[in-house]
Amino acid sequence: MEKKKAKFSIPVGFKSAIVYLFATVFTRGLAIITTPIFTRIMTTDQIGMVNLYSSWYSMITVVSTLALTSGGFSIALREFEKERNQYVSSILSLTSIVAIGLALLYFVAPSFWNNITGLPTHLMILLLIGLLVAPARDFWLSRQRFEYRYKLSGAVTVVSAVAASGLAVAAVLYANSIDFGDIASVRLFANYSIVYGVAAVIWFSIFLKGRCFYSSKYWKFSLQLSLPLIGYSIASQILSVSDRLMISKMVGNSAVGVYSTLYTVSSLSLMVWTAINASFAPYLYQNMENPKSKIRNLSMTMLGMYSLVAILLVYLAPEIVRILATEEYYKGIYIMPPIAGGVYFIAVSNLYSDILVYLKKTKMIMISSAIAALLNVVLNYLMINAYGYMAAAYTTLISYIVMALLLSIWANREFKKHIKEVDFVYDNKLILAISAMTLIISLFALSIYDYAIVRYAVAAVVFVATVLYGVHYLKENKDMRKGKT
Structure with missing residues (x-):
């Protein structure tokens, strides 16, 4: 039989x-x-x-x-x-x-x-x-x-x-x-x-x-969670678009066209993070207090893989811009490494803000983002006037770093205060190491943009590492694939 x-x-x-x-x-x-x-x-x-x-x-x-x-x-x-x-x-x-x-x-x-x-x-x-x-x-x-x-x-x-x-x-x-x-x-x-x-x-x-x-029940429940996040969302949007709005007023729409196109190219890696994080967040919320969860391994593998994607994009930036745009856009290519670095820190901020949302401490998200947004507007005003519209890329990078740092401090503090049965779900030291590596390697690209062979060699190494990280992530992702809570 x-x-x-x-x-x-x-x-x-x-x-x-x-x-x-x-x-x-x-x-x-x-x-x-x-x-x-x-x-x-x-x-x-x-x-x-x-x-x-x-x-x-x-x-x-x-x-x-x-x-x-x-x-x-x-x-x-x-x-x-x-x-x-x-x-x-x-x-x-x-x-x-x-x-x-x-x-x-x-x-x-x-x-x-x-x-x-x-x-x-x-x-x-x-x-x-x-x-x-x-x-x-x-x-x-x-x-x-x-x-x-x-x-x-x-x-x-x-x-x-x-x-x-x-x-x-x-x-x-x-x-x-x-x-x-x-x-x-x-x-x-x-x-x-x-x-x-x-x-x-x-x-x-x-x-x-x-x-x-x-329904007062639905409205009250949702507004209690969301209203503090309005400040965060506004501040996040200020961080994201204030540079373009200020460039429009201070320089002109033509400069906005160049800057925004290159900003879009530099932010390509964010679509990878958005997609991965969308599937990770439900698992995070359902297993935050589970001592046997794989949140730490998953999150660090996920962040490491995203870091490599961001770096790869930076080192292939000249070729990407030549394909996607005309010669008049190429003059702004040097803003791509700092923008890519800033976009990476959005991912770091997401990791920590997810914890604060779970703990219903959204006011802290609002405060941290408001501080970063205010800093961004002030720096944009000073630096664009002094050095031109390309300076906005560096002011945005600084602001995103400040926001990620504030969120990490508050997320760690609140987690230890409210969830004492398990250790903190992320490896803070590893996040710091990955972040420093991402920033240093990305900005180093500025010095070798004119040396194509060197860039290709670095890009090849990063590409192989990204693939290996991706395979490792899928192996670590067994709990999520099985739909376990």
């Missing part, structure tokens, strides 16, 4: 993580693929306007969403496990009320706000539409990931990204063919007609399913 072969079943948690990683890398990859197209059919001034819109949207959406899409959302989904439809509907109505309020505030004095943002009325209206409907998409995707419903969310993410990018490229090419003047607006409206259109469908769907527009 023949024995039946055991079927190999891939756990749903692992499938979800892989699909989310693919969707994230694919959508970010589309942005990179279209970059060489846009840099050749749009001027730096036009690209600067596109990035100015994105920067203001990122800044304002923090207020309009009340930081409800942050880590507290996952905690609430666990708290209201049997009432998720009603909960999501309720908090979506809350963000919608705020968005409508911001719209009314704008229409009281549109010219005043246009002057502050540097955006024309039609782009401000587009931005306000996004503030209303986009949170629905964020809530829906977060819930899909939390419940491991990866098929539909992955498909929606990929298809909408392809449609938005394709329509934007086609629209800009057509606008150029008829000598249309406002190319930046054409690109923005084409892209966001898809993005906001999908979000609008989800917006209606959430209300139809939940049918709960107000």
Whole structure:
């Protein structure tokens, strides 16, 4: 009698993580693929306007969403496990009320706000539409990931990204063919007609399913977690986009176009961190107080692998810029190492802020990010005036280091105060060593950018190390792959 072969079943948690990683890398990859197209059919001034819109949207959406899409959302989904439809509907109505309020505030004095943002009325209206409907998409995707419903969310993410990018490229090419003047607006409206259109469908769907527009229980629970994070989110956005906003005012949109394009290239590694951390965070929250968990090994392997990805990007920067942009962008290549270093410290900050979110000490996240953001604005004002817009890369690096340091101090203190049964979940000394190594090796690239053979040799070594780290991470990741809690 023949024995039946055991079927190999891939756990749903692992499938979800892989699909989310693919969707994230694919959508970010589309942005990179279209970059060489846009840099050749749009001027730096036009690209600067596109990035100015994105920067203001990122800044304002923090207020309009009340930081409800942050880590507290996952905690609430666990708290209201049997009432998720009603909960999501309720908090979506809350963000919608705020968005409508911001719209009314704008229409009281549109010219005043246009002057502050540097955006024309039609782009401000587009931005306000996004503030209303986009949170629905964020809530829906977060819930899909939390419940491991990866098929539909992955498909929606990929298809909408392809449609938005394709329509934007086609629209800009057509606008150029008829000598249309406002190319930046054409690109923005084409892209966001898809993005906001999908979000609008989800917006209606959430209300139809939940049918709960107000609940003091849901609002109170969420706001207690999220309100302190508004300060953190605002400060994080200031850290992320204040350099571009200040360059726009102090230098001009053309400089913004160069700086923002190179900033985007330097931040490519962040998509790897975002995808990995999204699958790691639920495991962290579920095993924080478990003495047998593999949080320490997983987190350090994950950070080490991300560090190598960031370094690899820095050493291949000249080739990446030549592929993605024209010669006028190449002059800004020397800002890439400090920006990549700053982006790495975002990952370090995430590790420690996740602990503070779990302990419900979000005020400390807000304070640390506010200090770093204030420092960033002051340094930007002084250094851009003194040394030009490229100095903003170094001021941003310094600010991210300060934020990571503050978060690490407070996370360690609060963890030891509230969780005494287990040791601190991260290896602080190893994090410090990896961070120092990342910063030193990244900045060293500045001295050898003109020596291609040396750079290629370093890049090859780093690439091999990254692959080995990736294999090690997958081996260490058995608990997460099995869906264990």
